[in-house]
Amino acid sequence: MRLSELSAETGVSTASLKFYLRESLLEPGEPRTRTQADYGPAHVERVRLIRALVESGGLSLAQVRRVIEALDSPTVPRHELLGVAQDALTDGTAYDEDPDWTAAAVAFVEHRDWRIRDGDVLLPQLGSQLKALADTCGVGGASTLDRWADAAEAIAAGDLETLTDDDEQALRTAIVGTVLSDRVLQTLRRLAQQNLTATLLERAGAERQTNKAGPDSLR
Amino acid sequence: MRLSELSAETGVSTASLKFYLRESLLEPGEPRTRTQADYGPAHVERVRLIRALVESGGLSLAQVRRVIEALDSPTVPRHELLGVAQDALTDGTAYDEDPDWTAAAVAFVEHRDWRIRDGDVLLPQLGSQLKALADTCGVGGASTLDRWADAAEAIAAGDLETLTDDDEQALRTAIVGTVLSDRVLQTLRRLAQQNLTATLLERAGAERQTNKAGPDSLR
Numbered sequence: 001m002r003l004s005e006l007s008a009e010t011g012v013s014t015a016s017l018k019f020y021l022r023e024s025l026l027e028p029g030e031p032r033t034r035t036q037a038d039y040g041p042a043h044v045e046r047v048r049l050i051r052a053l054v055e056s057g058g059l060s061l062a063q064v065r066r067v068i069e070a071l072d073s074p075t076v077p078r079h080e081l082l083g084v085a086q087d088a089l090t091d092g093t094a095y096d097e098d099p100d101w102t103a104a105a106v107a108f109v110e111h112r113d114w115r116i117r118d119g120d121v122l123l124p125q126l127g128s129q130l131k132a133l134a135d136t137c138g139v140g141g142a143s144t145l146d147r148w149a150d151a152a153e154a155i156a157a158g159d160l161e162t163l164t165d166d167d168e169q170a171l172r173t174a175i176v177g178t179v180l181s182d183r184v185l186q187t188l189r190r191l192a193q194q195n196l197t198a199t200l201l202e203r204a205g206a207e208r209q210t211n212k213a214g215p216d217s218l219r
Numbered sequence: 220m221r222l223s224e225l226s227a228e229t230g231v232s233t234a235s236l237k238f239y240l241r242e243s244l245l246e247p248g249e250p251r252t253r254t255q256a257d258y259g260p261a262h263v264e265r266v267r268l269i270r271a272l273v274e275s276g277g278l279s280l281a282q283v284r285r286v287i288e289a290l291d292s293p294t295v296p297r298h299e300l301l302g303v304a305q306d307a308l309t310d311g312t313a314y315d316e317d318p319d320w321t322a323a324a325v326a327f328v329e330h331r332d333w334r335i336r337d338g339d340v341l342l343p344q345l346g347s348q349l350k351a352l353a354d355t356c357g358v359g360g361a362s363t364l365d366r367w368a369d370a371a372e373a374i375a376a377g378d379l380e381t382l383t384d385d386d387e388q389a390l391r392t393a394i395v396g397t398v399l400s401d402r403v404l405q406t407l408r409r410l411a412q413q414n415l416t417a418t419l420l421e422r423a424g425a426e427r428q429t430n431k432a433g434p435d436s437l438r
Contacts, residue, residue: 049355056351082412089409114414122413126406132275133399136268137392147377148400149407151370156411158366160419173356180352181367182408186401187345188368190308192375193301193397194341195333200379 057179085174101127276398304393320346
């Protein structure tokens, strides 16, 4: 198909497609004439992936590039899949490393009996995030952290299950699934907050009703 | 303190501070001379907040502005706290609304018995995220979604508990706590993935050892 047809098929503007081509995120099409190229199903799939990563996943262009490079690299051994996915998704932010908070993160991981690569970038990252939480709103005490870690373990167990099915798709699932489902989880958390607030409000209302009924019925 | 001292106190460059002032994210200091102003503890706190939202929370400038406006607005009734927080954190992405997937999101929320505002922007957002997951890697079946929703409920219950303590800080905690702890949860999920991978690998290694010992011991 032509570029205009690729655009129609994926809903991505030709301007964006040309940008992806220029940035080598998308492979050039098969040359057809001097000014036209032919695009196939692999292009459609790649464009949909880039779009999902940028729009739904909120990734930067640099992150999309790392993800694409990882996906295009020769087969990654299965036990390194999540590591490669994690590296590709590293957000490249230069975290202010605070030794005390990194130590706190390491201590927490040890408290959970989690086996983490020595010197993993996730540890100072966690430390810096915990510091930001403590500095700005005093949230993130030990019991909260444990609750979050319980939730993270349950989710990670599911992540690993999804990897056992199809070798071909495994890295793609590890990377794309993780980044997109991070967003799904954020949305579900907000929905669950809303539901709980509604439930608590109704309960408070019912209690007020009961309290009001009390004295009235005594009259 | 002077601007240079505010910079030293917060670790944020004077160029960034001037940018915050120009963008009205930071209130002007008390004028001291014609070219100098005086900054106090409220400025230090505000600068730390902006920095945490941008650096650890990954918020855009537009989102930081909405968060600041919400925090500066007159007292928000307690039962609207999370709603205001959620509105401030809306990422402003124009989600491709797909009626079928929005309907799927609504059906899921009903299946969970969650009470969500009619027409809430979170529903098409969830639909679009689920569509992206399904399109790109076929993840997000019913059992996975239920597992995530269980985790989201556990986390949201904790979110609401943190709000019951201090009225003054409640909105700040609702907004800042949610955005920063989203990141903490992402990091914890990756750490938990790494731990599980290490555990599974070790188990697989141990099984290989056992299998090897078998035939050898028969010889």
